[in-house]
Amino acid sequence: MLTQEPIYPKPFLKWAGGKTKLIQQYISLFPQKIINYYEPFLGGGAVFFYLYNHYFLSSAFLSDINPELINTYLCIKHDVEAVISLLQQHQANHNQEYYYYMRSYNTENSVERAARLIYLNKTCFNGLYRENSKGEFNVPMGKYKNPQICNPEVLRAVAKALQVAQIEVKPFETVLNYAKSSEDFVYFDPPYHPLSETSNFTAYSRDSFNKDDQIRLKNVCVELAQRGVKLIQSNSDCPFIRELYKDFKIYEIQAARAINSNASKRGKISEVLITI
Incomplete structure (x- = not known):
C-alpha cells in the first residue's frame, strides 16, 4: 500500500526576490540552534518555512510593513x-x-x-x-x-506552521524590542539596494527603500550584533553595501534574476549574505 508523502509548508505566494531557490547557499550560515526566530521583511517567507521544517521552530516573530501581505x-x-x-x-x-x-x-x-x-x-x-x-x-x-x-x-500545512508565529505589521526596527541574546536569530531580506540608477527594483509598494533606510538597517544590525544576537542579511552585491557592512562578514552567492524588462539581462547575478 502506497503511503502519501507528507505535505510540508512552503511559500504560497510568488514574491519578488523570493529565496526558495537560494536557501541551499544559506544553510551553512544558519545557527546550529534557534530558540526564537525573527523575520522583519516577511515577503514570501521562504526562510521561515525552511527553518520551521528543519529546525522545528517553536517561536517566531514575522513582520512586514505591507498590511495586505500580513492580513x-x-x-x-x-x-x-x-x-x-x-x-x-x-x-x-x-x-x-x-x-x-x-x-x-x-x-x-x-x-x-x-x-x-x-x-x-x-x-x-x-x-x-x-x-x-x-x-x-x-x-x-x-x-x-x-x-x-x-x-x-x-495552505493547511502553512496554517499549521504559522501557529508558532506572532505576525504583525511592523517596521524592521521593531525587532530591537524582542531580539536580545544569542538564543535569537534574525533574518533580514530588505528590498535590495539598486546596482545602478536604472536598476531600482525596490519600489514594489508605495514605500520604497532608499539609501537612508539601508543605513538605518545597518545600525539595527550593529545593535543586534552588540547584544550577541545571530543574524543574516541578504542584499545586492554592490560597492555601497560592501562598504556599509565592511565590519561584518560578507559572503558572495549566486542568484538568478528573473524580473527585468530586458530578457537578455536575466540570468545569474551575485548577491551577498551578511553575518557577524
Whole structure:
C-alpha cells in the first residue's frame, strides 16, 4: 500500500526576490540552534518555512510593513478553510474579465482581501506585487494557461506552521524590542539596494527603500550584533553595501534574476549574505 508523502509548508505566494531557490547557499550560515526566530521583511517567507521544517521552530516573530501581505498570513493562520473556499471560487471563475474585476474590487472583509491577494498574485504578470500612489494593486494579468490558484494541502500545512508565529505589521526596527541574546536569530531580506540608477527594483509598494533606510538597517544590525544576537542579511552585491557592512562578514552567492524588462539581462547575478 502506497503511503502519501507528507505535505510540508512552503511559500504560497510568488514574491519578488523570493529565496526558495537560494536557501541551499544559506544553510551553512544558519545557527546550529534557534530558540526564537525573527523575520522583519516577511515577503514570501521562504526562510521561515525552511527553518520551521528543519529546525522545528517553536517561536517566531514575522513582520512586514505591507498590511495586505500580513492580513493574508493572519487569515491563513486563523481561518484557512475560508480562504481556501474563496480561492476555489476564484479558480473556477478565472479569465481576463474576472481578473480585472477582482483587481479593482475593494472590500473591508479580511478573508476576502486575503483570497484576492493570493488570486492576483497567482495570475498577475511575474507574480509582481506593485501598487500605485493610491495603494492600488496595478499589475496586468499574466499569460498563464492554467495557473494553480489554490493548493489546499499546502495552505493547511502553512496554517499549521504559522501557529508558532506572532505576525504583525511592523517596521524592521521593531525587532530591537524582542531580539536580545544569542538564543535569537534574525533574518533580514530588505528590498535590495539598486546596482545602478536604472536598476531600482525596490519600489514594489508605495514605500520604497532608499539609501537612508539601508543605513538605518545597518545600525539595527550593529545593535543586534552588540547584544550577541545571530543574524543574516541578504542584499545586492554592490560597492555601497560592501562598504556599509565592511565590519561584518560578507559572503558572495549566486542568484538568478528573473524580473527585468530586458530578457537578455536575466540570468545569474551575485548577491551577498551578511553575518557577524
